[in-house]
Amino acid sequence: MDRLIFLGTGGGRIVVANQYVGTGGFIIQTEDYQIWVDPGAGALVRAKQFGVTAAKTDIVYVTHQHIDHCNDVNAVVDAMTLGGIKQRGTVISTPTLINGSDKDQPWLNPAVKAFLKDTFAVKAGDKIKIDKFNFVATPAHHDIDYCNGLRLETPKFTLGYTSDTAYFPELAEVYKGCNILILDVLKPGNEAWKTHFNSEDAAKLISEVKPELAILTHFGAKMLRANPIYEARNIQKKTGVRTLAAQDGMRLDLRNLASQTKLET
Numbered sequence: 241m242d243r244l245i246f247l248g249t250g251g252g253r254i255v256v257a258n259q260y261v262g263t264g265g266f267i268i269q270t271e272d273y274q275i276w277v278d279p280g281a282g283a284l285v286r287a288k289q290f291g292v293t294a295a296k297t298d299i300v301y302v303t304h305q306h307i308d309h310c311n312d313v314n315a316v317v318d319a320m321t322l323g324g325i326k327q328r329g330t331v332i333s334t335p336t337l338i339n340g341s342d343k344d345q346p347w348l349n350p351a352v353k354a355f356l357k358d359t360f361a362v363k364a365g366d367k368i369k370i371d372k373f374n375f376v377a378t379p380a381h382h383d384i385d386y387c388n389g390l391r392l393e394t395p396k397f398t399l400g401y402t403s404d405t406a407y408f409p410e411l412a413e414v415y416k417g418c419n420i421l422i423l424d425v426l427k428p429g430n431e432a433w434k435t436h437f438n439s440e441d442a443a444k445l446i447s448e449v450k451p452e453l454a455i456l457t458h459f460g461a462k463m464l465r466a467n468p469i470y471e472a473r474n475i476q477k478k479t480g481v482r483t484l485a486a487q488d489g490m491r492l493d494l495r496n497l498a499s500q501t502k503l504e505t
């Protein structure tokens with residue numbers, strides 16, 4: 241089964257604090273692997289809510305050390321290793337999250353880190369090969385020392401995830417050839433914010449990359465009020481690329497992606 245499951249579609253302080261929508265990240269199931277991207281605050285609870293078995297997770301990819309992306313990484317590793325009884329699994333994240341820095345303790349608790357088979361501290365441009373997958377850390381301009389997007393190359397599809405970033409022209413090259421592009425779009429319309437995308441930025445990148453399917457997520461309070469479905473519809477109209485607004489618990493079957501996502505014109 242090749243599946244994408246959203247365990248949250250929220251971002252930013254207000255939405256995280258109030259859980260207007262979840263902040264559990266998303267799950268990719270393919271090639272008998274379960275990959276969890278950005279298990280933010282409440283991730284374990286959202287997994288239970290939306291029928292995902294946390295213990296079956298094999299690889300966790302955390303883009304950066306903000307609470308809406310990383311908070312539950314220790315809980316997820318604990319779940320996938322039976323509290324350390326089974327040493328298994330991999331975490332890929334930033335050097336700060338894995339090893340700490342002068343200013344910060346590592347977010348991944350060293351005791352929990354010992355439960356894992358592997359950890360990889362990556363910076364933009366690094367590529368980690370695991371079995372049939374390539375995890376490429378992509379650049380992001382965000383308000384933190386390290387933030388990586390993701391380009392995940394699998395035998396059946398290539399998935400891009402911008403994570404939190406401002407728009408910059410090199411992004412188009414980085415995500416070229418992605419079948420699916422997931423974008424963190426905090427703000428609606430053309431509302432400028434120096435460390436995040438708005439809908440206009442999303443439309444620009446989508447029209448440059450031209451994926452088969454674009455998915456918006458990581459909505460702030462204003463974006464939720466504006467209604468992400470309308471924003472997605474406008475982007476689809478502008479770009480001609482099939483564009484969805486993710487919803488908590490949304491499941492997408494990634495088999496036959498091309499035929500499913502053909503635009504009805």
Ligand SMILES: [Zn+2]
Nearest residue numbers: 251252308404
């Ligand atoms: Zn965020």
Ligand SMILES: [Zn+2]
Nearest residue numbers: 304306382404
């Ligand atoms: Zn962030």
